[in-house]
Amino acid sequence: QVQLVESGGGLVQAGGSLRLSCAASGGTFSSYFMGWFRQAPGKEREFVAVIDRSAISTIYADSVKGRFTISRDNVKATMSLQMNSLKPEDTAVYYCAVGSFILATTPRAYPYWGQGTQVTVSL
Secondary structure (H helix, E strand, C coil): CCEEEEECCEEEECCCCEEEEEEEECCCHHHCEEEEEEECCCCCCEEEEEECCCCCCEEECCCCCCCEEEEEECCCCEEEEEECCCCHHHCEEEEEEEECCCCCCCHHHCCEECCCEEEEEEC
16 A cells, blocks of 8 residues: 655745655555646646656646656655746645556546645735
């Protein structure tokens, strides 16, 4: 059973930056693809970014491309999301997830999820 714990959320002004982290335990970290998703109030959970096992390949949602950077450290069993140039529309609960399907962008492909961390971007 994989356990994930996110951290790093908070309140930031538009244009600012935050770095989210996700710590994993209970599984073979390097064997999983890892993704970030987010969910705003009243909206469905949406894909943000995914990174492959070796941290070579990544995919980003169009809405965050060029502003967010996903990374992972297989030795420390952690994943990060560096978020720059934040916008009010980035406000959401951010979740990390692990799965086995290659660079999947749909939540259904991820069986393990963290509890989420709130990111609020003010004007």
